[in-house]
Amino acid sequence: MQWLAKRIGQALFTLWAVITLSFVLIRFLPGGPIDYLVVQLRKQGIPESQISNYVRNYVSFQPDQPLWLQYLDYMASVLQGDFGEAYFLDGQVFDILAQALPWTVFLAAIGTFLTTVIGIVVGGFMAYTEGSKFDTGVTLFSTIAGGIPYYILAIGLLYVFAYRLQYFPTGGQVDPELVPGFKWPYIESVLYHAALPILSTTLVGWGGTALSMRGNSISVLGEDYIRIARLRGLPRRRIAIRYVARNAMLPMYTGILLAIAFMLGGSVILEEIFAYPGVGYYLFQGTVSRDYPVMMGGLIMISTAVIIGVLIADLTYSKIDPRAAGEGDRESY
Amino acid sequence: MASQQSDGERVETEIPFRTTAETDVSHREQFLYSVDRLLIAPFRILWADWRARVGFLIILLYVLMGTVGVLVNPVPTAGMDERYLQPFHDGWLTFESVSVLGLHLPLDPVIYLPLGTDALGKGLWSQIVHATPSMLKMIIAGAVFSTVVATILGTLAGYKGGYTDRSIMTLADITMTIPGLPLVIIIAAALQPENPYIIGLILGINNWAGLCRAVRSQVLSVRERNFVEASRAMGLSTPRILVDDIIPDLMSYVSIHFVTAARGIIFESVGLYYLGILPFTTFNWGVMMNLAYTTSGALYTWQSAHWLFIPMITITVLSVGLILFSQGLDRIFNPRVRARHVKSVSSADDDEEQTSPMTTVPTN
Numbered sequence: 001m002q003w004l005a006k007r008i009g010q011a012l013f014t015l016w017a018v019i020t021l022s023f024v025l026i027r028f029l030p031g032g033p034i035d036y037l038v039v040q041l042r043k044q045g046i047p048e049s050q051i052s053n054y055v056r057n058y059v060s061f062q063p064d065q066p067l068w069l070q071y072l073d074y075m076a077s078v079l080q081g082d083f084g085e086a087y088f089l090d091g092q093v094f095d096i097l098a099q100a101l102p103w104t105v106f107l108a109a110i111g112t113f114l115t116t117v118i119g120i121v122v123g124g125f126m127a128y129t130e131g132s133k134f135d136t137g138v139t140l141f142s143t144i145a146g147g148i149p150y151y152i153l154a155i156g157l158l159y160v161f162a163y164r165l166q167y168f169p170t171g172g173q174v175d176p177e178l179v180p181g182f183k184w185p186y187i188e189s190v191l192y193h194a195a196l197p198i199l200s201t202t203l204v205g206w207g208g209t210a211l212s213m214r215g216n217s218i219s220v221l222g223e224d225y226i227r228i229a230r231l232r233g234l235p236r237r238r239i240a241i242r243y244v245a246r247n248a249m250l251p252m253y254t255g256i257l258l259a260i261a262f263m264l265g266g267s268v269i270l271e272e273i274f275a276y277p278g279v280g281y282y283l284f285q286g287t288v289s290r291d292y293p294v295m296m297g298g299l300i301m302i303s304t305a306v307i308i309g310v311l312i313a314d315l316t317y318s319k320i321d322p323r324a325a326g327e328g329d330r331e332s333y
Numbered sequence: 334m335a336s337q338q339s340d341g342e343r344v345e346t347e348i349p350f351r352t353t354a355e356t357d358v359s360h361r362e363q364f365l366y367s368v369d370r371l372l373i374a375p376f377r378i379l380w381a382d383w384r385a386r387v388g389f390l391i392i393l394l395y396v397l398m399g400t401v402g403v404l405v406n407p408v409p410t411a412g413m414d415e416r417y418l419q420p421f422h423d424g425w426l427t428f429e430s431v432s433v434l435g436l437h438l439p440l441d442p443v444i445y446l447p448l449g450t451d452a453l454g455k456g457l458w459s460q461i462v463h464a465t466p467s468m469l470k471m472i473i474a475g476a477v478f479s480t481v482v483a484t485i486l487g488t489l490a491g492y493k494g495g496y497t498d499r500s501i502m503t504l505a506d507i508t509m510t511i512p513g514l515p516l517v518i519i520i521a522a523a524l525q526p527e528n529p530y531i532i533g534l535i536l537g538i539n540n541w542a543g544l545c546r547a548v549r550s551q552v553l554s555v556r557e558r559n560f561v562e563a564s565r566a567m568g569l570s571t572p573r574i575l576v577d578d579i580i581p582d583l584m585s586y587v588s589i590h591f592v593t594a595a596r597g598i599i600f601e602s603v604g605l606y607y608l609g610i611l612p613f614t615t616f617n618w619g620v621m622m623n624l625a626y627t628t629s630g631a632l633y634t635w636q637s638a639h640w641l642f643i644p645m646i647t648i649t650v651l652s653v654g655l656i657l658f659s660q661g662l663d664r665i666f667n668p669r670v671r672a673r674h675v676k677s678v679s680s681a682d683d684d685e686e687q688t689s690p691m692t693t694v695p696t697n
Contacts, residue, residue, distance in 0.1 A: 014507045021511070029523045143384075143660065147653030149600045151607070152645045155622065159641060163633065258509075258543075265512030269604050283515055287522045287610065295522075299515050306512055 003318065011311045018303040022296045023074050027067075036290060037087075058084050058293050083297035088289045089282075093297040097279055103173055104271070104278035105305060107194060108263035111201040116256055118202070119209020124245055126210060127217030139214075142207025151269045154200035158273060161196065168196050171275030197274045201263060212255060216248035223247075253317050260309040264302050279305075385661020391654025399465035409459035409616070420449040420457070420639045451625065451640045461647050464616040467529040468599065474533030475598040480591050483544035484583065488575050490545070491552025502549070505542040513539035517601060518610055527614050536601045537594065544590040548583055555582045585662070592659035596652055603648055618644035 037058055041051050061073040077084070083093035122142075126135045162170040174180075175189040220226065221244060229239050267280030275281070279301050286294030379385045448457040490501040517536055526532050555561060556579065564574045605611045606619025613620050625640035 010503070010506065013503070014510050017507045018511055021516075025519060025523070029520070143656055144653050147656045148649050149604070149652060151604055152648060155607075155626065155641070156645060159626075159638070164635065261510065261512055265514040268515050268518055269608065272608060280515070284518070284608065287518055290522070295519050299512075299519060302512050302515055303510070306510055310510055 004315070007311065007314050011307050014307050015304060018300055018307075019075060019078050020071075022078075022300055023071055026074075026292060026296055027070070036292070040087075058087055078300065083300070084293035086286075086294050087291040089285075089291065089294060093293045096282060096294070097297050097301045100277055100279045100282055101301060101305065103276065104264065104267050104280060104302075107197055107201075107270070107276070107278065108260065108267065108305075108309075110194070110198050111205070111263045112256065112259045114198065114202045115205035115209055115259060116252070118206040120213050120245070120249060120252070122206065123210035123213025124217055124240070124248070126214040127221065127244075127248070128240065130214075130218060135214075139211065142210050145204055146207035146211075148204050150201050150204045150266060151273060153204055154197065154270060154273045157196050157200055169193055173276055173278075193276070197270055197276060201266070201270065205259065209252065209255060209259075212252060213248060216251055217244055220244050220248045250320070253313070257310050257313055260313065261306045264306050264309070267302070379661060382661045384657040388654045388656070388658025388661055391650060392658060395465060395651050395654070396469065398462050399469045402462040403466055406459045406462045407456075408463060409455040411453040411455055420643065448643050449639050451621070451637075457621070457640065457643050460616050460621055461618065461644065464618050464621070467615050467617065468602070470529035471533035471536065471602050472595045472598050474530040475535075475537030476533075476591050476594040478534050479537040479541040479594050480544065480587055483541035483590065484548055484580065484587055486541070487545040487548025488552050488579055488583070491549035492556055492571070492575060492579060498549070501545070505545045508539055508542040509546075511539065514601065514604075518605065518608075521605055522610050525612050527612055529615070532602060532611065533598060536598045536605075540594055540597050544586065544594075547586050547590070551583055551586060552579055555579055589659050589662050592655050592662065596655045596659075599648065599651060599655075618647055 037055050038051055041054050042048075046054060061070040061077075065073070081094050083097070085091075086093050086096060089096055122138060126138055129135050158170065162168045169192065173190065173193050174186065175193075178186045178189055180186060226239065226243055229243050267278055268284050269280070270276070271278045271281035272284045279298050282294055283298030283302070285291070286298060379389070448461070450456055451460075486501050486505070490498040490505075516539060520535055520538070521532070524531075524535070526535060561574060561578050564578050569577075602611070603617065603619035603622075606613075606617040607622045607626075608619075609623055611617075611619075613623075621644040622641060625637060625644075628637070
C-alpha cells in the first residue's frame, strides 16, 4: 500500500515538474513566447494597454504581474485543462489536442505491444536454439534492423509503398468519407492508414527486445532450478513457458517502460512524416509556426500520456514480481 | 577489475615519502605500463570480436571522412554537373595515364561525382562528406556531456546513499519520463542554434538518466567491496575514493553508454534537420533528405531516388557501426559473456566459468 502511494505520488510529482518546466520554457526562453507574442500583437496594431490581456488568452498568465502570481495562474489553468488559445489554429488548445490524443495513444500502444510480443517470442526461440543458423541469422538481422532510425525506415516505406507503388495512403488517419463507428469498413480504413507508421516502429524495434530476451533466457537456462525441473521430468513445454519465459521476461520491464516513452515521444517525427494528425503532428505544426500554446500543450499532453503509461506498467509489474514492491533503504555514508 | 590489479602501485605513489626517490625512468616505465594496460590490451581483446572490429572500422571511416575527406573533396556548389546525375554514372571512375618508364599506363584513378548530383547539380558525395565534421562535433559535445553528467550523478547517488541518492534518482526518473524528443524540438526551435557543439549539448540534455541509474546500481555493489572499505578506513576523502576506487570499475558502462549516446544524438540531429527545426546553415544529411523529399516532384519519380536514399544509407551504416561497436564492448565487459569469450580463445578462468548445458558453441 505504502509502495502504491509512493508510485502515485511520484507520478504526480513528475507531472508537476513537467508543467513547471513548461512554464519556465515559456517565461524564460530567450526570444521565446512572450516576446514573440508581444511583438506579433504590436504588429497587428493592438493598443499597448490591451496587449497584456491578449497574452493572457494565449498563455494563461499576464506577463506584467509578479512572477509567483504568473506561476500560480499558469498552474491553475493547466490543471483545469486550459492550455490557452491556439495562435494560428482555430479554437482552444486543449480541444484540438484532446481529439488528437487517442490516435497517438493508438499508434503507440499497438507499436509497443507488437514490439514486445514479437521480441519476446523470437528472443525465446533464439535462446533455445542458441548457436544455430536461426539464432545467428536473426541476431545479425535484428542488429542491423535495430540500427536503422525509425524515421529513416518511415520515409523509405512512404516513398516506396505510398508514393511510388501506391499500395498505402500517403497521409491521414482514416478515409474522411466514412462515418465513425465500430463497423468493419471504418476499422479497416483506420488500420490501413496506420499500417505504415506501425510497421516502421515495429520493424526497427523488435530486434532490441529479442536480443535482450535472448540474453535473459540464456542466463535463466543456466540456473539450477531449471536443471532441477528437467530432473523432475517436467515436460519441455512447461519448463519453457512457466520457468524460463516468465523469469526471463521480468528484466525486460524497464525496456517496456522506455518503449512507451520512446513511442509517444517519437510520435512528433513519425506523425509529421505520415501526416497523421495526432498530438505529435500538432506539436510539430505548432513548433514550425511558433504557436507556443500548442507547443507547450503538446509537451504537457505527451508527457502526461507517458506518465500514465509508465504508472500502469509499474503497477501491473508489481503484481507479477512482488520483489519490486519492497525496496529497502540503505545505510548512508 | 582494473582497479584491483592496479592497487599495488597506486598505493606506492600515494605514500608521500617515496615519491622523491622515484626516477624518470620509472615514471616512463609506469607510463608505458599504463598505456599497455589501458589502451593496448583492451584494444587487442576488442579486435578479437568481429562486431567490435566491424564497428570500429565503420567509425574510423566516418572519422576519416570528417577530417581528411573534407580536405580532399571539393566544397559542393550548385551546377557541378547536370541535374540528377545518377550514382556510379558512366565516367565516375576514370584513369589518367601516367608515364612509367616511357610507357603511358592508365594508373592514376580520378573519381568524379561518384554518387551523382541533386536537383541543383550539387555533388552528393561532397555533400555527404562535408556534413560529417559538424556531425562529429555534435556527437562529441552531446555524448561527452551526458556521459560526464551521468557518471558524476550516478556515482554520487550510489556512494552517498540516503537523501542525496533519493533526490538524484527522483531527478533521473523525471528526466526519463519527460519525452526527450518533443522537449528537444521545442528548445531547438526557440533557440535556433547554429554551433554544432551547442546543438550537441541540447540533444544530450535528456539521455543521461539511463546511464545514471546503471552507474548507481553498479556503485552499490562496488562500494561494499574490501578495497573500498580499506580506503574508507584509511580516511581518504570521498572524492578521492570515488575517483580512485569506484570510477575505474564503471568504465564498461560508461564506454558503452558513450556509444549509445552518440547514436541517439545522430538520430535526433538528423531528424531535427530533416524536419527543418534546426536552421539549414550547414551541410547535413537531414537537410539533404528534407530537400530531396520536399523538392517539387522528387517523390513522384525514381529519377531522384538516389538523392533521398544516399543520406539514408549513410546514417544507417554509421548507426549500425555504432551498435556493433557497443555490442562488441558489451561482450568484453560483461563478465558472463566474457567468461565464455575467454574460454573460446582457450584461457583458463575457472571461477567465472558458466556451466550452461546448452552452450557448447560460442555465440559470435
